[in-house]
Amino acid sequence: MNKLEKSFLNKDQFGENFLWGVSTAAFQIEGAHDADGKGLSIWDVFTRQKGKIKNGHHAIDACDFYNYYKNDIQLVRELNIPNFRFSISWSRIMPTGIHPINHLGIDYYNKIIDFLLECKIEPWVTLYHWDLPHDLEVKGGWTNRECATWFSEYVEVCAKHFGDRVKNWMVINEPSVFTGAGYFLGIHAPGKKGITNYLKAIHHVTLATAAGAKKIREKLPEANIGTTFSCTHIEPFSDKPSDIQAAKRVDTLLNRTFIEPLLGLGYPLDDLPVLKKLNNYIQEDDLDNLSFDFDFVGLQCYTREIVKSSLLIPYIGAELISAEKRNVISTEMGWEIYPPALYYILQKFNLYKGIKKIIITENGAAFPDTVTNGKVYDIKRTHFIQDNLEQVLKAKQEGYKVDGYFVWSLTDNFEWAEGYNARFGLVHIDFETQKRTIKQSGIWFRDFLEQNKEII
DSSP: OOHHHOOOOOOGGOTTEEEEEEEEOOHHHHOOGGGOOOOHHHHHHHHTTTTSGGGGGOOOSSTTTTHHHHHHHHHHHHTTTOOEEOOOOOOHHHSSSSSOHHHHHHHHHHHHHHHHHTOOOOOEEEEEOOOBBBHHHHTTTGGGGTTTHHHHHHHHHHHHHTTTOOOEEEEEEEHHHHHHHHTBBOSSSSOOOSSHHHHHHHHHHHHHHHHHHHHHHHHHHOEEEEEEEEEEEESSSSSHHHHHHHHHHHIIIIIIIHHHHTTSSSOOOOGGGGGGGGTTOOOHHHHHOOOOOOOOEEEEEEEEEEEEEEETTTTOOEEEOHHHTTTBBBTSSOOOOOTTHHHHHHHHHTTTTTTOOOOEOOOOOOOOOOBTTTTTOOOHHHHHHHHHHHHHHHOOOTTTOOEEEEESSSSSOGGGTTSSSHHHHHHHEEEETTTTEEEEHHHHHHHHHHOOSOOO
């Protein structure tokens, strides 16, 4: 008996008000990189640099969602998915990052929102999903304190033009990832490195998150406002005190650094001493301005990491032991497949008293999918989603807050530095022809969302 035959998951077990959705991001799907007045983003510039993206891939066309949006939204409806998360490209709205605005960009997102509502699909807007306007990066990007002001002004434009129809807002996506990869390691746009760039970015992004949320609340008092965090379940390699402490430092960096100041708890300086250097950039009223009473928090969890103490790694004194080295089953991204990670993350974040609601705003897996006789048999992804939903249900049944689950992603897309090599979609895309093919995982999810009885 295979997993599909023995799965007893039932949508009704999660409750009538549980939110089901699918997530996307503008730069990863839209293409049309310079259409209708769009300005350059840091990712437009980064992908042009030799050696930055695997196989020299770029996102000039991506999934061409810019032109295929009606087709893809109809796929969302066909899959019985009631909530669609997408991001707005800042440089499509404000080509230089500041005024003036590009009305053709406004018109484009208005068409998406209107068509979603016509299809009876609820729009969930992410205001920032990593694609900072390049002109702002020239001015220092997230290392410049002014970014919080620039971002707030951009948010105000979005609230003004879309707020009459969009009720659900996510302010900034995964700050720990784009600051770490883009401003410390240099492996993502804008390609900056070093602890100074990184610490500045941490603080200014946190300031911007609170400022953006407050701007939405000011302009749209009834809005449902959240923001999203990348979360990874951390375990020590052994029970040695040095490994346990190393794991604690990594957990602090990856899971606590951004959410705690936004909850009014301040930065976790004591558990990760390098963060004390943030005091060099914190001004008089900053700590009072960092917090916001979010209506929900979005958590995005894909795997766990095993951590070992290492004196050779600066600032953190720890190294991650890869899934390959541990000889465990992993995805195309090299991430261990470990569904209990999602349960442990929900358990961990439920300890924060300041969180009202938790939504899993991304969860999924990349595998090397191929089309065979017009079909994509991605049984591993189907199992991944089922196993993770079992962990969500376990957490919910034990009384933990968890109010929704969004799959990453609707379609295969441009997966940042991985290019088109990592396929996460419920829908396969042939990037040469733009042909869409619903995968077996998409069919399973469609049927799961439709049925009111056990899958047998």
